[in-house]
Amino acid sequence: xxxxxxxxxxxxxxxxxxxxxxxxxxxxxxxxxxxxxxxxxxxxxxxxxxxxxxxxxxxxxxxxxxxxxxxxxxxxxxxxxxxxxxxxxxxxxxxxxxxxxxxxxxxxxxxxxxxxxxxxxxxxxxxxxxxxxxxxxxxxxxxxxxxxxxxxxxxxxxxxxxxxxxxxxxxxxxxxxxxxxxxxxxxxxxxxxxxxxxxxxxxxxxxxxxxxxxxxxxxxxxxxxxxxxxxxx
Amino acid sequence: xxxxxxxxxxxxxxxxxxxxxxxxxxxxxxxxxxxxxxxxxxxxxxxxxxxxxxxxxxxxxxxxxxxxxxxxxxxxxxxxxxxxxxxxxxxxxxxxxxxxxxxxxxxxxxxxxxxxxxxxxxxxxxxxxxxxxxxxxxxxxxxxxxxxxxxxxxxxxxxxxxxxxxxxxxxxxxxxxxxxxxxxxxxxxxxxxxxxxxxxxxxxxxxxxxxxxxxxxxxxxxxxxxxxxxxxxxxxxxxxxxxxxxxxxxxxxxxxxxxxxxxxxxxxxxxxxxxxxxxxxxxxxxxxxxxxxxxxxxxxxxxxxxxxxxxxxxxxxxxxxxxxxxxxxxxxxxxxxxxxxxxxxxxxxxxxxxxxxxxxxxxxxxxxxxxxxxxxxxxxxxxxxxxxxxxxxxxxxxxxxxxxxxxxxxxxxxxxxxxxxxxxxxxxxxxxxxxxxxxxxxxxxxxxxxxxxxxxxxxxxxxxxxxxxxxxxxxxxxxxxxxxxxxxxxxxxxxxxxxxxxxxxxxxxxxxxxxxxxxxxxxxxxxxxxxxxxxxxxxxxxxxxxxxxxxxxxxxxxxxxxxxxxxxxxxxxxxxxxxxxxxxxxxxxxxxxxxxxxxxxxxxxxxxxxxxxxxxx
Ligand SMILES: Nc1ncnc2c1ncn2[C@@H]1O[C@H](COP(=O)(O)OP(=O)(O)OP(=O)(O)O)[C@@H](O)[C@H]1O
Ligand SMILES: [Mg+2]
Numbered sequence: 001x002x003x004x005x006x007x008x009x010x011x012x013x014x015x016x017x018x019x020x021x022x023x024x025x026x027x028x029x030x031x032x033x034x035x036x037x038x039x040x041x042x043x044x045x046x047x048x049x050x051x052x053x054x055x056x057x058x059x060x061x062x063x064x065x066x067x068x069x070x071x072x073x074x075x076x077x078x079x080x081x082x083x084x085x086x087x088x089x090x091x092x093x094x095x096x097x098x099x100x101x102x103x104x105x106x107x108x109x110x111x112x113x114x115x116x117x118x119x120x121x122x123x124x125x126x127x128x129x130x131x132x133x134x135x136x137x138x139x140x141x142x143x144x145x146x147x148x149x150x151x152x153x154x155x156x157x158x159x160x161x162x163x164x165x166x167x168x169x170x171x172x173x174x175x176x177x178x179x180x181x182x183x184x185x186x187x188x189x190x191x192x193x194x195x196x197x198x199x200x201x202x203x204x205x206x207x208x209x210x211x212x213x214x215x216x217x218x219x220x221x222x223x224x225x226x227x228x229x230x231x232x233x
Numbered sequence: 234x235x236x237x238x239x240x241x242x243x244x245x246x247x248x249x250x251x252x253x254x255x256x257x258x259x260x261x262x263x264x265x266x267x268x269x270x271x272x273x274x275x276x277x278x279x280x281x282x283x284x285x286x287x288x289x290x291x292x293x294x295x296x297x298x299x300x301x302x303x304x305x306x307x308x309x310x311x312x313x314x315x316x317x318x319x320x321x322x323x324x325x326x327x328x329x330x331x332x333x334x335x336x337x338x339x340x341x342x343x344x345x346x347x348x349x350x351x352x353x354x355x356x357x358x359x360x361x362x363x364x365x366x367x368x369x370x371x372x373x374x375x376x377x378x379x380x381x382x383x384x385x386x387x388x389x390x391x392x393x394x395x396x397x398x399x400x401x402x403x404x405x406x407x408x409x410x411x412x413x414x415x416x417x418x419x420x421x422x423x424x425x426x427x428x429x430x431x432x433x434x435x436x437x438x439x440x441x442x443x444x445x446x447x448x449x450x451x452x453x454x455x456x457x458x459x460x461x462x463x464x465x466x467x468x469x470x471x472x473x474x475x476x477x478x479x480x481x482x483x484x485x486x487x488x489x490x491x492x493x494x495x496x497x498x499x500x501x502x503x504x505x506x507x508x509x510x511x512x513x514x515x516x517x518x519x520x521x522x523x524x525x526x527x528x529x530x531x532x533x534x535x536x537x538x539x540x541x542x543x544x545x546x547x548x549x550x551x552x553x554x555x556x557x558x559x560x561x562x563x564x565x566x567x568x569x570x571x572x573x574x575x576x577x578x579x580x581x582x583x584x585x586x587x588x589x590x591x592x593x594x595x596x597x598x599x600x601x602x603x604x605x606x607x608x609x610x611x612x613x614x615x616x617x618x619x620x621x622x623x624x625x626x627x628x629x630x631x632x633x634x635x636x637x638x639x640x641x642x643x644x645x646x647x648x649x650x651x652x653x654x655x656x657x658x659x660x661x662x663x664x665x666x667x668x669x670x671x672x673x674x675x676x677x678x679x680x681x682x683x684x685x686x687x688x689x690x691x692x693x694x695x696x697x698x699x700x701x702x703x704x705x706x707x708x709x710x711x712x713x714x715x716x717x718x719x720x721x722x723x724x725x726x727x728x729x730x731x732x733x734x735x736x737x738x739x740x741x742x743x744x745x746x747x748x749x750x751x752x753x754x755x756x757x758x759x760x761x762x763x764x765x766x767x768x769x770x771x772x773x774x775x776x777x778x779x780x781x782x783x784x785x786x787x788x789x790x791x792x793x794x795x796x797x798x799x800x801x802x803x804x805x806x807x808x809x810x811x812x813x814x815x816x817x818x819x820x821x822x823x824x825x826x827x828x829x830x831x832x833x834x835x836x837x838x839x840x841x842x843x844x845x846x847x848x849x850x
Contacts, residue, residue, distance in 0.1 A: 048417055074419035086414045088407045090521075098400060099407045100418045150419050 001026050001185055002047070002078070002154050007056035009039075009046050009209075016042045017209040019056070022187075024154060029176060029186040031200035033193065033231060039209040040189035041083055044156045047187075048080045049073045060154075077108055079152030083159045083189070085143040089132030093123055096131055096142055100149035108153040109182045116145045119175060137168035144175065154185040161195045173199050193227055205230045235370030237490075242369070244489030245482065246378035249385035252481035253440030254458060255465035256392065256474045257433035263409035263472025264429040267320060267331045268646060270775075271338035272437050273459035274346075279308045279438030280450045281346060284355050287445070294361045305439035312434025316427050322825055324426065328592055328646060333782050334824045336775050339455060340817030347452060348811065357445030364446075377446050384443060388436070389478050396474070405429055409472045410521075456771060460657050464503040467650045468510045470520020479518060500661035504654040508639060511651050515643050555696060566692045570760045572800045573699035577753040579780035579792035579799075580703050585746035586781060587791070588710055589739060590722030591641070592649045595656025596750055596777050598636070601769030602659060603629040603751025604758040608676040609669065618682040622698075622755050629751020630744055632659065637743030641736050644725075653774070660769040675765035679758050695756045702752045703793070709745065718742045783823055 002024040009017040017039050024030045032040050045051045047058055049070035058066045065073050074080070088096050097113060104110040117124035120141040126134060134142060140160060147155060157176070161169045176199040179186055190196040196203060197217050205213040207230045213220070220227060258272045282304035290296020315338055323330050363380050366373035396402035404425055408415045416422045441454065465484060469476025484503050491498045510518065554569060582596045606628030611621040636655035640648050663670045670676065685691050709715050717738050721728040725735050758764050767773060776799065784795025802819060806812045 050413060050417060069421075070413070070417045071419050071421045074417060080417045082414065082417075086411055088410050088414075090410060091403065091407055095403045095407075098403050099415060099420070101400075102419050146418065 001061060002187065003057070003059045004043070004047065005057040005059075007043065007046055007054065007058065009042055009051050009054040011051075011053070015209065017046070017054075020206060020209065020211050022204045022211065022214065024185050024187050027180065027183055027185055028202065029180050029188060029200045031196035031203045032187060032189045032206065033191070033196055033203055034189075034206040035191065035231060038206045040206065041158055042209075043206070044080065044158050044187070044189060047073070047078065047156060074150060074152075075102070077105060077151075077153035079147040079150050079155045081143050081147045081155060081157045081160065083162065085139045087131040087134070087139050087142050087146070089130060091131055093127045093129055093131065093134070093142060096146050097149050100146035102150040105151050105153075108151050109184070110151050111148040113149075116148060119178060120145055137164045137171075140164055140168065140172070141175075152184065154187065155179060157186055157188045159189050159191065161190065161192055169195065191231070193231055235372045238370050239372035239374055240489045240493065241486060242374050242378060242382065244486035245385075246375075246381040247489070248481045248485035249381040250440045250444050251458075251461060251465055251485060252385045252478050253388060253443070254437045254462045255469070255481055256389075256477040257436030257440070258462050259433075259466045259469065259472055259474060259477045260392075260405070260429055260436075261433035262466065262646075264405055264412065265320070265324060265426045266328075266412075266646075267324070267335065268328065268463075268649070269433075270332060270335040270459060271315065271342060271455075272335075272433070272462060273455035273457075274339050274342040275308050275312060275434045275437035276441035276458050276462075277450075277452070277454040278311060278342060278346060279304050279441030280357075280445055280454060281350050281355070281441075282307055282438070283442035283445050284357050284450050285350075287358055291358070292361050297358070297360050301439065301442040301445075304442040305435045308438025308441075309431045309435030311438075312431045313427060315434075316430040319821060319825070320430065321423060321426070324422075326824075328649065329586070329778060329782055330824050332594065333775070333778055333820060336779075337817040337820035337824065340813040340820070343452060343455060344811045344814035344817070350450075352452065355450040357448075357450060360446045381443060381447075385478065385481070388439075389474065392474050401425075401428065460653075460771070461503050463650060463653060464507045467517055467647065467654075468507050470517030471646065473517070473519035476517060476519030497665040500664060501658050504658045504661065507654045508651065508658070511643060511647065511654075512639055515647060517647075551700060555693075566688045567760070568800070568804060570692055570695045570756070571804075572797050573695050574753050574757045574760065575776075575780060575800045576793050576796035577699040577702045577756070578750055578777055579784070579796040580706055581746045581749035581753065582777045583781045583784075583792040584706050584710065584749070585743060588715060588722065589718045589742040589746070591644075591652075591739060591743060592646075593652040593746075593774070594649045594771075594778070595652035595654070595774050596746070597769050597771075597773035598652070598656035598659045599629040599633050599747035599750040600754040600757070600773065600777075601656075601663070601764075601766075602632045603754030604764045604768050605663060605670060605676070605754075606751070607755040607758045608679045608764045611679050612676055613669075618680075618685065618759060622759070625755035625758070626748050626751040629754065630748040633744045633747020633751075634740075637740050637747065641739040641743055653771070656769060656771070656774055660766055663769055664766045670766070673766065675763055677763045679762055679764070681759045691760060695760060698752055698756050702749050706745075706749055714738075714741070779820060 004023070005021045007017055007020045008015070020039065020043055022030065022032070032043065034040050042051060046054045047065075049065070049068055049072075054066070056066070057064065060076055060078060065076065088099065091099070094113075097116070117127070122138050123141055123145060126138060131139065131142065144157070144160070160172045160176070164172075173195065176186060176188065188196065188200060200217070202216055203213065203220055204211060205226070212230050213226050254272065254276050257275070258269060261267060261269050261272070283301050286300035286303050287297050290300065319334055319338065320331070323334055360377050360380070363376040366375050367379070368374070396406055404415060404420055408420075408422070408425055412422060415425070461484070465477055465480040468483065469478070469480035484506060487506065488499055488502055491502055578596070578600055582593060585591050585593055585596070603625040607621045607625030610616045610624035611618065616624065636652070640651045640655065643651055664672055666672065680686065681691050681694065685694050717728070717733060721733065721735050721738055729735050754768065757768070780795040780799045781792050782795065783798050784791030784793065803816070806816050806819070809815060
């Protein structure tokens, strides 16, 4: 459904991606693994139209989205959950959700506020609080909920387990499984192999902007030298 | 007691109009990150429109207020046109482009207003039903002032409702924090920006329209209000509507009382308050550090050195210049002095902006201090030309050291605003200190020494100083100090990490740029024989920015070309009727069509002709 082919990208003079290719199927969770600075975030930003200097092919449902503005990409059904969360600190939880709100689409599940508050009970309690008053874990939930308000078919989830308490990491894993159960596709960026293995169907590993591995976790476990080489710190 | 209450009420009445303008400016900045110089034009057009519309319904209450509102709506429409035809194309361009483009709009609107309404000031009608005074504690207070005092908070409440109770308002507030993220959530920024711009423009138009019973409508309204409006926005915190309200009240009330003690303080006071607030709270009273996201995405190109061939061409040009008084007329040598002065001014500004990454909206301050320093030294101290020429740059250096120390504590658009404040303070002081600076009449009779009094001889004096100054700045740019500045521009965190004293480095860069602008000012003063306060004015600062932009910010040779082209265009255009309109159009043309400047254009031409190889640095 989402297909990236020979994607290259740079910031100014610095070449960050040197030809990344990957696919995400209709109801699949794909983990994009790599060390710090490997280019995971940049890949996602390219898909979302947030990096301007890029080349290659990015198609969604067979239609090229390379070069489209990010709001148009979002409206096609691609939701983006940024790594730094980027919630609106001066807006309340409800207002944050309002910003993400988009009309329902026929090809994707519709998320209501009630449904999201069920999935993230903490947010329900804090619906009138400002975004900046939330804890890190709550902000992480809010950023996911906000993206789901747009009723996406594919969610780009950038390091949801980073910098939050272990209980909340578990909750994140449940949420990702729930998304899959609802019929969504997820591209998940991760540094943590264990977390990825727990939730994803397949893995792609990038290193220095180049795709190094693509396949199942069973294969990856059968060849520990791969993760040793590209993921270990 | 009653007198003080009356003074307070006058201050509050003044605050209303100021708040309307400033909050429009703040909303526009918050959402689009554009510092809109043309905002004063919207205010002015609002006043003219209200004047004309109200005149259609004399003495009718409905006609008056209907006219005021209609004027605001039409100005909103004007804002929409400006946004859709111009600004929409430059949201991703660096601040400099946006500022210069909006200045071009200001020039165009000014001449269009002149063409429609003529040059004479217009006296507006009194507001029917509110045309007398009531006595409060024994003092007469105009009823209209009381109405104004109510309008400010009413508009504030209206905006608050829109921002908190409508989806559009929530989106605007979100975009003020992180507009890129709002886009990634599916919101079409183009419409959000247009709507914010229309609202901001209409508020400015309203601010102008409600002033017509209080002050004459004139062509000076645009620039006279924009300085104060900037100040209010910066004090309140850019993007904060309630901040704009508090700041407008603060400034207006302070002003109402300060003029009792110090009648001349009006011009300077807002800028002094702003400087103080920025030093204590760098992002204003209610402001926040802008999100790094969605900053200009234009790639930062390294400065290019000229190729050896281009250097040869430049050398040849310089020699042709040096030899020119022999071959060309006096008139051309005077023009060439103008070109050289402008060039040194532009190169010093480029040194600060392109190399140091510090955008200045007030570089004319140091040019002007240099010019006044020399003029006063020669007039009051009776110094001959050469010593006076040393006093000027020293004065500029002192001013740049003083203001620079404050400015380098900020960055980005706040730094730019503080430079503007510094320039306006100096301008105000110069304008007011009649006894020392001659005020509006300037200082006349500053002539070069006898040996340099012919146009040709003075040309060589100017040549040595200006070309010497440019050469010196270029040397510094390629010294370790220059590389340090560049490093800070590209990443101050990294520069700090390797042990550089970032602030000190920037401070010295600021001071050096100011000093060299002072040298340009000195040469200017002796070539014209007189100085007037506008050498320190906003227009002079913007001229420098235009030159840098014309040349293209990324090439060291840019400002040289830019200044040359600028002076030649100005010399030609300023002799025409409606030259502001033409000049504004030229500026917009450059910003929209040749965003890498004339130098970039020449570079592309050279490449096309095969004179310069692809990728050659
Ligand atoms: N705006 C930018 N300008 C310049 N370089 C950047 C920018 N953003 C990222 N980079 C660089 O691009 C490289 C890849 O960054 P990216 O954020 O894609 O990595 P990542 O795999 O997401 O890493 P992490 O696990 O730390 O999030 C890094 O070397 C980073 O320094
Ligand atoms: Mg990342």
